[in-house]
Amino acid sequence: MRQSGLLLNTLRESPGDAETASHRLLLRGGFIRQLAAGIYTYLPLGRRVLRKAEQIVREEMDRAGGQEVLMPAMQPAELWRESGRYEVYGPELIRLADRHGREFALGPTHEEVITSLVKQEINSYRQLPMTLYQIQTKYRDERRPRFGLLRGREFLMKDAYSFDADWEGLDRSYRAMFAAYHRIFQRCGLEFRAVEADAGAIGGEGGTHEFMALADIGEDTIVVCTCCDYAANLEKAEAREGRATKRGEEQTEHSAASSGRPGMEKFHTPGVKTISHLVDSLGVGPADIMKTVVFMADGVPVAVAIRGDREINELKVKNALGAEICEPADPAAVEALTGVPVGSVGPHGLRIRVLFDSTAAEMEEAIIGANERDYHFRHVVPGRDLTISQVGDFRNVQEGEACPRCAEGTLKYYRGIELGHVFKLGIKYSEKLGAAFLDVSGKSQPVIMGCYGIGVSRVLSAVIEQNHDEYGIIWPASLAPFLVHLVPVSIKDEAQKRVAEEIYERLTELGVEVLLDDRDERAGVKFKDADLIGLPFRIVIGKDAGQGRVEFVARRSLGVKTPLTVEEAIRRVLEMRGEANDRRLK
Amino acid sequence: MRQSGLLLNTLRESPGDAETASHRLLLRGGFIRQLAAGIYTYLPLGRRVLRKAEQIVREEMDRAGGQEVLMPAMQPAELWRESGRYEVYGPELIRLADRHGREFALGPTHEEVITSLVKQEINSYRQLPMTLYQIQTKYRDERRPRFGLLRGREFLMKDAYSFDADWEGLDRSYRAMFAAYHRIFQRCGLEFRAVEADAGAIGGEGGTHEFMALADIGEDTIVVCTCCDYAANLEKAEAREGRATKRGEEQTEHSAASSGRPGMEKFHTPGVKTISHLVDSLGVGPADIMKTVVFMADGVPVAVAIRGDREINELKVKNALGAEICEPADPAAVEALTGVPVGSVGPHGLRIRVLFDSTAAEMEEAIIGANERDYHFRHVVPGRDLTISQVGDFRNVQEGEACPRCAEGTLKYYRGIELGHVFKLGIKYSEKLGAAFLDVSGKSQPVIMGCYGIGVSRVLSAVIEQNHDEYGIIWPASLAPFLVHLVPVSIKDEAQKRVAEEIYERLTELGVEVLLDDRDERAGVKFKDADLIGLPFRIVIGKDAGQGRVEFVARRSLGVKTPLTVEEAIRRVLEMRGEANDRRLK
Secondary structure: OEHHHOOOOOOOOOOOOOOOHHHHHHHHOOOEEEEEOOEEEEOHHHHHHHHHHHHHHHHHHHHOOOEEOEOOOEEEHHHHHHHOHHHHOHHHOEEEEOOOOOEEEEOOOOHHHHHHHHHHHOOEHHHOOEEEEEEEEEEOOOOOOEOHHHEOOEEEEEEEEEEEOOHHHHHHHHHHHHHHHHHHHHHOOOOEEEEEOOOHHHOOOOOEEEEEEEOOOOOEEEEEEOOOOOEEEOOOOOOOHHHHHHHHHHHHHHHHHHHHOOOOEEEEOOOOOOHHHHHHHHOOOHHHEEEEEEEEEOOEEEEEEEEOOOOEOHHHHHHHHOOOOEEEOOHHHHHHHHOOOHHHOOOOOOOOEEEEEHHHHOOOOEEEEOOOOOEEEEEEOHHHHOOOOOEEOOEOOOOOOEOOOOOOOEEEEEEEEEEEEEEEEEOHHHHHHOOEEEOOOOOEEEOEEEEEEEEHHHHHHHHHHHOEEOOEEOOOOOOOOOOEEEEEOOOOOHHHHHHHHHHHHHHHHOOOOEEEOOOOOOHHHHHHHHHHHOOOEEEEEOHHHHHOEEEEEEHHHOOOEEEEEHHHHHHHHHHHHHHHHHHHHO | OEHHHOOOOOOOOOOOOOOOHHHHHHHHOOOEEEEEOOEEEEOHHHHHHHHHHHHHHHHHHHHOOOEEOEOOOEEEHHHHHHHOHHHHOHHHOEEEEOOOOOEEEEOOOOHHHHHHHHHHHOOEHHHOOEEEEEEEEEEOOOOOOEOHHHEOOEEEEEEEEEEEOOHHHHHHHHHHHHHHHHHHHHHOOOOEEEEEOOOHHHOOOOOEEEEEEEOOOOOEEEEEEOOOOOEEEOOOOOOOHHHHHHHHHHHHHHHHHHHHOOOOEEEEOOOOOOHHHHHHHHOOOHHHEEEEEEEEEOOEEEEEEEEOOOOEOHHHHHHHHOOOOEEEOOHHHHHHHHOOOHHHOOOOOOOOEEEEEHHHHOOOOEEEEOOOOOEEEEEEOHHHHOOOOOEEOOEOOOOOOEOOOOOOOEEEEEEEEEEEEEEEEEOHHHHHHOOEEEOOOOOEEEOEEEEEEEEHHHHHHHHHHHOEEOOEEOOOOOOOOOOEEEEEOOOOOHHHHHHHHHHHHHHHHOOOOEEEOOOOOOHHHHHHHHHHHOOOEEEEEOHHHHHOEEEEEEHHHOOOEEEEEHHHHHHHHHHHHHHHHHHHHO
């Protein structure tokens, strides 16, 4: 393609609301333009990259045995009512009515549609297993669309759904998708981790993993072992079980040891309402305090006690209780329940069920709220002074903690961008929507499902977050809009023009995607633009063109300029393409 | 692909509401399933065909110099208000509000979005010409969705937009798209005509053509010359100009000849209200009567007189008057204007402007309404008794009329399915939305636009309407979901199974798309399914498999079964693929 005819306006400045490198560079490099908040047009360069990402996803889905379908974005509201999600989904679901007043949703996902399809189409175990996928535009009315393609309201997604006759089958389908995801993100040149995640409201039995690109701007905190391949979302990351058990044993010792300790003692703490206030006024550390937080779990109050320097993980509490909805009770409700303000609540004599995080249970002695306004207890020895009926892991793990899986590693925090997820749905949707099959013995069974998503447009942002420098984007060959940027220093120079045209024709003939900067612009402008849009390889045709010599530059190392003959430059490009293809076929 | 694992349920019966062959066969062959009225899911076979159609469109758009972009379906209502179409578009435009109450439309087309994009991105003549296109899902809330993919509410469309600095440039861009469309529909194996069409409400200067697939179920009547390549929509088809002129001369003769005729005479026609009533009661033919119809053109009444056996073409009237809106006046309005009922109106002494169709002006003598209740005139000689200030072509042409272009041909009617259109928009949108560029002399000018659409999903229906028989679909190689259907008569027969697997492996290795019917089904079932889904070539592996012999069958001529060796069959497939590719590259 000749750059003079390409719709490509690079921008020196990026709009003020572009907070992340990928958002800025996609705008500045002329890849996308915003039409409305979270809604973007892909310009020619952006469309090319998106199509490459689509194609990688498609190839790997096909290789994993997936069959491509295409489902509509307009979904009848009745289907969503059947699954029970129409009301639950909230304002993220875009709703509309047709000319006859019939209600529709614009699909943020397609569990309902595919389950109802499968209900019609599958009736025997002989048709299973089956995995269907589509690459299709999704709609989610995000409260706060941002970061360009990272959190948009209209975006391209690959969603796949597996259907199995038994749970072992689901495991196999899940593993096949898991492996395909690894290949996809590898081919996109991403540094990523498959992290254990929570099943959340989408519900269902069994496992789920999120594939996270490591990036500082990521909206999720992930926890990764320094030694083994353990990785999990912070909300899901387990504290090391062994440790807990060990502490449990220690705890017995504590109980024994506690006989020498001073007895529990109530003391006056006028006006003290928060942990930090308590710390300041007593001159102790947060780790000396046991804090108690009251939750409402499906309408029932439950307290959680944890060491003061730790954070409660609401998800772990929710899961331990098997609750549908579990959130901190508001202060008024706490006061109504306990008779005292939030800051005075403590586990001693509280007439609410108390869960003890192991950090709390293992404290040698603690300061706790006295369930009496302006009073606390000190010298509280948990094994001696508190009735501990349930100890568990109810906290966020911290950096530096031991890995829950391996003996050597410690945990480290990263920020992650969610690229995709794989999810064992089980029979949640097939039961609700009646998608059943006859098993070998002729008995009707709900189909066992998995679902598997990838944010295809989001992949572009993640790749740029990981592959850019101060000058612009550094595309991996697999996603680059063109493989080679041909830059004659001056298109008015006859020799340069001739050599540029020759290389352009020959590479194009060889099936290499080449962008020829045939604009009559200053060299500085052309190089700046080339740096910004970030094609992997550049051939600069300058003053030695008359001698048939050019410079070869890889975008990843701009400083390294290799002088080559035209023949050598062409051969180098073909080698580079070969390497990229090899990576693809691996 | 192995058929045992393919999501493919063929149906014996088709749903009762499937009125057309393509709709029935797409459902019965397991290509699509309806989710809601006019909204379909593409199953794996259908998705494959759709992708092939997409790819043909993309290749030809690229070859014609188009650049692919991708615009959102969610379009801010403000843009549609700026163009003035938000209110005008009516209930076909799907409207919705986001969580903040901001209004959006789901794009039925993208003139507004692309014009506002180009307004930002193009500012100099040096950036022109440019053609941008996308292949993207469109939404139109059809009052009566029907015929499967032919008139849907959510469908795949290719829309392209050209931008030029001058009108000659627009002509060139238009011709390039026109040629690309020919190639696209040829590659899809369609019998089609590019017909002259009316610019309609989408507006703009200059020409427009519709590409029509010839098919009995088509919703449009098109008029085609038996000799030359003249073709037009009925509404646009011209009566032969030469004829009109000639008749004009004859008319003078008539006027001379009329001196021998009886004079105009009023006569009583009690209760006669319609032409057919007049014909019955007087024993004359419709061609002896001149009928007069009153229109309201932008609020002004205008009458049109035409020979009684002809139909008025409202579009020609509208265009002759340069009116925005032109429709027949309702009977009450006619009576209010003329003082008589509709059936008594005539051109003699009517105090409303009268347009004479040339068929009326050329009548030797005529019966006309007398503008007096229950009276008509007879022996009316137009050149003698009527003031004829404007004669023209205000009628639908009829089959058998002479071609307006060539000397030899006559006109013939066909039914057509609109596949696409090419349209000179001119500056309609660029003026309204302010998309201007600086010309060579530094003067700001509105960009000159063309727009070009293809209903990609609709192409599938048209292809099937033209390519099917009583047994099923007959896909052209370019669109077939697979090129070859391998059908072992009995998969339990060891020799058959071995040969089938061998051919499957070898063809797949050679990059041929093969569907292997490895199901344990009766031969009759397999052949019925094969006929129905209609892959172009079939290799039947039967009782001679042990001798390495198979049968080769083209779907287009099921009766011709060619016995071949395995080697010959493979060679035949490669020849067939080669031919298909040659057609592609032509």
